[in-house]
Amino acid sequence: MGRIFFRGVNLIDGEHKPQPNSTVVVQGQRIKAVGKNGDMPKPNARDVVYDLSGKSLMPGMVQCHYHVAYANVGDMNDIDMKYPPTYLTLIAAKNAELLLSCGYTGAAGAGSMHNIDVTLKKAINSGMIPGPRFLACGRDVVTTGDSVDCHPNFWKMGMDGLARVCDGPDDFRKAVREEIKMGVDIIKLYPTGGHGLMWDEDTMTMSQDEIDSATTAAHERGRKIRGHIISKKGILAALQAGMDVIDHGDRMDDECIEGMLEQETFVVPSLYFPWKVVEEKRRTGSSDWGGVDSMERNLEHSYEVLPKANKAGVKLVIGDDFGIASMPHGEYACELEAYVKGAGIPANEVLRWATKNGAELLGMGDELGTIEPGKIADLLIVKGNPTKDITILQDKKNLHAIMKDGEFYRNELTPSRARLQRAA
Numbered sequence: 159m160g161r162i163f164f165r166g167v168n169l170i171d172g173e174h175k176p177q178p179n180s181t182v183v184v185q186g187q188r189i190k191a192v193g194k195n196g197d198m199p200k201p202n203a204r205d206v207v208y209d210l211s212g213k214s215l216m217p218g219m220v221q222c223h224y225h226v227a228y229a230n231v232g233d234m235n236d237i238d239m240k241y242p243p244t245y246l247t248l249i250a251a252k253n254a255e256l257l258l259s260c261g262y263t264g265a266a267g268a269g270s271m272h273n274i275d276v277t278l279k280k281a282i283n284s285g286m287i288p289g290p291r292f293l294a295c296g297r298d299v300v301t302t303g304d305s306v307d308c309h310p311n312f313w314k315m316g317m318d319g320l321a322r323v324c325d326g327p328d329d330f331r332k333a334v335r336e337e338i339k340m341g342v343d344i345i346k347l348y349p350t351g352g353h354g355l356m357w358d359e360d361t362m363t364m365s366q367d368e369i370d371s372a373t374t375a376a377h378e379r380g381r382k383i384r385g386h387i388i389s390k391k392g393i394l395a396a397l398q399a400g401m402d403v404i405d406h407g408d409r410m411d412d413e414c415i416e417g418m419l420e421q422e423t424f425v426v427p428s429l430y431f432p433w434k435v436v437e438e439k440r441r442t443g444s445s446d447w448g449g450v451d452s453m454e455r456n457l458e459h460s461y462e463v464l465p466k467a468n469k470a471g472v473k474l475v476i477g478d479d480f481g482i483a484s485m486p487h488g489e490y491a492c493e494l495e496a497y498v499k500g501a502g503i504p505a506n507e508v509l510r511w512a513t514k515n516g517a518e519l520l521g522m523g524d525e526l527g528t529i530e531p532g533k534i535a536d537l538l539i540v541k542g543n544p545t546k547d548i549t550i551l552q553d554k555k556n557l558h559a560i561m562k563d564g565e566f567y568r569n570e571l572t573p574s575r576a577r578l579q580r581a582a
């Protein structure tokens with residue numbers, strides 16, 4: 159089998175400092191060799207060689223909070239009442255390809271209606287449609303009168319789309335088992351309000367025994383569990399239960415960081431939206447968003463605590479509610495800029511969140527997320543150096559090649575001319 163040589167690249171391996179003038183060799187599905195240009199195997203006539211000075215090679219990114227079927231959501235009804243499941247599934251298929259085309263070779267669902275994540279994952283894995291590797295999530299598992307259980311009773315709705323409403327530990331256990339039966343890999347809970355939901359961030363919308371029971375039920379069957387959590391109280395409750403992923407995680411402090419480190423909890427800070435709104439307010443002096451002042455307070459707190467959490471080694475990952483009206487699908491890579499320019503995290507470390515940490519959240523840390531021999535070849539070839547300018551990743555035209563499983567999804571590279579002539 160011929161090999162693919164990427165020579166002369168700036169190597170961003172997902173872990174270390176960038177290494178200029180490197181070579182990466184791919185054979186079949188996997189990375190065969192990584193090193194300096196001088197001490198690498200020599201290509202033969204069957205190999206394809208790309209000489210890529212001025213470009214960077216990095217692992218494919220992982221979107222760790224993904225609502226693939228959200229379509230221009232302006233209010234709760236838009237999520238699962240506006241379009242029939244069949245139409246939403248088509249939207250999801252388009253978004254899955256869009257995500258891949260933006261350089262994301264992996265994704266973890268954070269709540270999907272009509273079991274769309276599971277269907278989509280099957281279609282992607284069978285080769286029917288292009289898309290990222292998928293950790294499939296199901297319905298929002300919520301308590302009565304919380305979150306997506308927001309419709310008046312006289313509407314007589316079961317809300318089969320997005321909501322699984324339950325109360326009490328037994329009911330949560332059953333709901334989690336139902337979701338797993340439907341094929342999901344990760345369960346989504348709503349332990350607190352806040353972040354645009356009907357209850358405020360200080361309100362616990364699940365009791366500790368409910369969180370514990372759901373978490374145990376997921377772990378008993380080898381599945382992960384994540385939660386929408388916007389307060390310190392909520393973070394500590396999630397840590398006590400042993401949840402795997404804390405979504406949003408506003409108001410974390412040293413005590414939370416300690417618990418997260420101990421349990422290797424993943425945290426999705428999702429700063430893109432507040433960063434975007436607050437930056438605009440600072441630029442223009444005003445904002446249309448009602449809660450902009452409290453958003454700004456939480457954002458400032460995150461700017462202070464995230465560098466600390468990052469230094470301490472908390473498993474931070476990227477992802478946000480793309481698909482809501484103010485944050486359309488396709489803007490995915492803009493999120494990285496918020497951490498670099500807002501929170502002051504070095505770009506190379508934000509790229510580690512997007513690659514190595516993301517692969518670990520998928521449960522594939524041994525197989526993906528860094529560029530090293532033996533790993534699966536999910537990788538990007540990018541014009542320029544995103545560790546110097548993170549915004550490079552926002553323009554798809556700068557993604558000259560996207561490879562998943564050792565196969566090009568996109569390849570705009572030209573093989574080395576000298577090699578072609580010699581091979582002919």
Ligand SMILES: [Zn+2]
Pocket residue numbers: 223225268269478479
């Ligand atoms: Zn979400």
